[in-house]
Amino acid sequence: MTAAGSGWVTIVGIGPGDEALITPEVTAAIGEATDIVGYIPYVERVGAREGLTLHPSDNRVEIDRSQHALQMASEGKRVIVVSSGDPGVFAMAAAVLEAVEHGEAAWRDLDIRVLPGITAMLAASAACGAPLGHDFCAINLSDNMKPWDLIEKRLRLAAEADFAMAFYNPRSKSRPEGFGKAVKALQEACGDDRPMIFARNVSRPDQTIKIVPLTEVTEDMADMRTVVLLGSSTTRIIERDGAPLIYTPRSVAG
């Protein structure tokens, strides 16, 4: 077997933060790697060990990072590309495959695998009950890579479909106004006080869960460390002494 033939790229998800949410499959793959590629804080989560080279890189260089990973694999390295959450949900798997499609022909013959992880919306949902327990959608609220009009169109259609919803990247310093616009569109389209859930630092020791009626949401409630969920028209809140439980029933009356 040639050096190139022994190389591989495996794109893994290390979950939203708690080490106990990393699957044994991902832990085993990391244990076999020679190189780790990814956004700085995610590479830091993997940590150093003998024989492992860390290649942390900044945000917004996903294609450069992917090309680097593919190039190293073609030279025989065993390369992990690390994402938080699940690599297939608004993360590195699509970026690596985009680099494969538009990159060197030989990259198509590499051993390329994607290993799933616990994505933020499902950790957030679990943390407050089961608000995504019926049909739902997941929307990236960043307009860095798609027009804002398309986001608003999807929000209105998702409300019309009466999906529960999960929103990734709701707000960042470079996009301070988008979340407010999204909330306004949702308030108009939904027309009720269904719960919006702000899960910040989900699964970490400083996790916070805030439940706010959609009618009372303001744009400052989300930041880049928050995943936001929105109930459907049927979502229920169970009040009790501790934190309330939220769920979307499995059934809809005929």
Place this chain on the structure above:
Amino acid sequence: MTAAGSGWVTIVGIGPGDEALITPEVTAAIGEATDIVGYIPYVERVGAREGLTLHPSDNRVEIDRSQHALQMASEGKRVIVVSSGDPGVFAMAAAVLEAVEHGEAAWRDLDIRVLPGITAMLAASAACGAPLGHDFCAINLSDNMKPWDLIEKRLRLAAEADFAMAFYNPRSKSRPEGFGKAVKALQEACGDDRPMIFARNVSRPDQTIKIVPLTEVTEDMADMRTVVLLGSSTTRIIERDGAPLIYTPRSVAG
């Protein structure tokens, strides 16, 4: 502390089949349990050990099973309710919370937790690349608990929103015709040959992944062991010597 005060109910997801996809958090919770409640094949996956009582039950008794779990916890038992995949995605978490809301008042004060798992659509997506790499929705195609018209409405709106889509429970012996109707609605609404992905027994040794242009899909391609994915209008197929890679690009042109 009273016996009742020491009891708990934890609803866990054990992933789609591969033991290496069970999170350490879930494994630890199962290790502390006195009782396991769930659908027969999922309880079998947990297996027997000293001090653990297994309570397997048949399909379609989700509320009875939930009430049983809550009753045992109120008597001081440490009860795991087991789901495949993620418990919050078309699984037991919403059923248990429905039983809490409509059940004995004391059940609200129980220690009730939900622990996330790897849901089938994300394992299926990873197995073929990243078809859910852009905005997407998840729809349960069973009309056991909602009217068929609502399912068709959601399919048409999801197509209009240009979501990638994941379909759970596409077809069963008691519902042989629904999947064909869903495919017909999607063919009309999408109007192109975007790929539909049939992931059967995902993550198990006998996993199969079939990729079929939507225009050529027939209703017999899915069964109850299949999770079905559908690309958006922008989804790409990377052909190569081995199995093709499928992904939905992160960006949409403005």
